[in-house]
Amino acid sequence: MEWEKLLSAKRDRQSVHRAGSVKSTDLRSEFEKDYHRIIGSASFRRLQDKTQVFPLDKSDFIRTRLTHSLEVSSFAKSLGQNIGENILTYGLNPGFSPRMKEDICSILQCAGLIHDIGNPPFGHFGELAIREWFAENLGKLEFCGQKAEELLEPQMREDLYHFEGNAQALRLVTKLHYLVDERGMNLTYALLGSIIKYPVSSLEIRPESGNIKDKKLGYYYADRDIFYDVQETTGTNGCRHPLTFILEAADDIAYKTADIEDSFIKGFISFHKLREELENLNTETGETGGPFDALYELDKFYMRGKERGERKPEEYAVKNWIVRVQGFMITCATDGFTSNYEAIMDGRYEHDLFYGTYGEKLMDLLGSLAFREVFTSAQIYKMEMKESVMLNFLMDKFSAAVMKFDNPYEKPGTIDKRIISFISDNYKSAYYFHSKGKSESEKLYLRLLLVTDYICGMTDSYAKRLYQELTAIF
Template identity: 70%
Template structure:
């Protein structure tokens, strides 16, 4: 892979990807234009009412998908600056220019904003619920008397059984977010390639392969054509775009540190529990190493400083300031992870994340595991998730029943089905009709089922809850 091709400015509508540096009266780069398209979009604004960890939380402090995406965007840009400068200073690539460094920072900034834009309401549990709904219902749903799971092709069927917010993000920005026409936001291919974390189909994914790019599905059968076009144009050819590793590291930094802070604020995690876990980690792995960063000692130091300053809540002061120190430390480690594996990443042969075999690896693992044990498996979260699953299951039941008969001249919608279909966004229905034109009956059925997941994924947490309550006549 080479940077000239990887930084392609081609768009699905217009733009050849060439003459990137030819200027007119608009002095913005193509990637800066992407940024303005994203922040002005309704899909991006909806992230303010989508769950990060705590659904429908009334606290203004707790993070949403919007604040999380802003943090990822910031970390991704910082990593891009560090890594770009390292490539230039140490002459790792003769073809890499200062302008390319600027471009990768702009791309990463944009990618951070939209990396979660396809996620359904209620966070990652919403994804699990949708997958499980299809696994339970597709085998028993019928189309003209035949089970749907036997009608669909294997890839179509597996798309639903392995539903992914990552694949939905590509679909949303490239087709569903209607601005001018059917090309969605019409973003640059360099940016679209960066957000494709898993460049494999639902038939190719393999969580046991050992290669990080194979863990999940990256695109739907419906979007295979644009995926292949992006892959060819950027020269990734089924490999991960190098900037995807940076985006993923930024995402990991953002959520693993934020989850600890949010867990403390919500009362799920105490200062003493965090110190106990960090002390054990430090004694096992950081003594004599750690790149000079001792996580337990740093937390204790900040706590003692707060006591000396007579801070009202020294534990809160220590944890919040410790997180800032950790973020700086792991950014440096991720920078090293990319630059020390530069050739393998550019050749498409690197199979790990950027923290692999760095000083940050065990610390990042601990933070993720601690949040899982103290927050995600707690009774309050389980209670919320059961409620969320009940709402999503009901909405999928109602919409899928109606959509199977929609746009089928041999079947008639009853009065309730007509009303359910009318609720679906006219833009999404317009996109369906455009892409269903000339397709086989089976593919049209597949696209109609996707139409429901498109609509559900576009819902905010509050809207999904409100619609459920209205349809259930809950006053």
């Protein structure tokens, strides 16, 4: 892969002004323009009311998808600066220029903002609930007296069974966010390529391969044309875009450290539990001391808090320790990319950037600790049960209604019409545009995507409120 192609500024819709016909005073690069398109979008604003870990939390401290995305954006830009400088300093690529380094930083800053923009309400549990709904109900839906499941092509069915927020993000920014026309935000191909974490279809998912790019689907059948165009233009051709590794590392740093901090504030993880886990990690790995001793750093901040007379030295220690860990992980990810530069650029690298670094075990521990102490707790399970009821109800109602939407053979009933009227006109317009000339099978598939498009666009509060209103709960 070559940076000149990887950093393509091409858009699906090019500027209406011919080059040289209009003298522009806009000195922004194309990637800086992407940034302003994103932060001005309603889809980005909605992230302020979407779950990161704790749904519908009333605390101002706890992170939302918006604050998480801002953190990922910041880490991604920092990593881009470090890695770009390493490429220049160590001469890893003779054709790499300082301008390319600047472009990488701008692209990664934007990618961090939109990497979760396709996620449904209620966080990753929302994704799971939608997948399970299709697994349990697609075989029950009927379209004009026939089983909907049997009418769909294999990839269409698998798309629904493996519904994925990452694939939805690509769909949203390329088709659903109506800015000028049906091309969504019309972002640069370099940016689109960087957010495609898994460059495989739903028929090509192979988590057992051990290659990180094969874990989940990266695009829907409905969006295959833009996916193929981005791949061909950027020269990735079935491989991960190198910037995707950097974006993923930034996401990992942000959520794994934030989950510990938020869980500490919420009382799920105590200072002593964290210290005990770090002590066990040192024992297991035999890496006491070394380039970064996480236990030593935590104890150091605790003692500093005591010396400063902090009222809550444990809280002081955890918050400062989190910042220290983040800095260390940025160094590890930078080393991971630099050390594996050739394999990444050749499309041969199969792991994340922490693999084989000093930070790998600590990152694994942070993820495991949050899972054990938070995500499997009774409090979270109870909340997820409520979320499941709400999402299942909405999927039931809207999926049944769209079976009769734009259907010349079976007209919608009174309730169906009202249900369909709730769906955003933007989404319905996108359906009409992209269903023109399509087979009945693909139209059926697009009707079902219309449901997931609408539900994924909901905030947590709106999903809850709509459920209450439709079930007459006041």
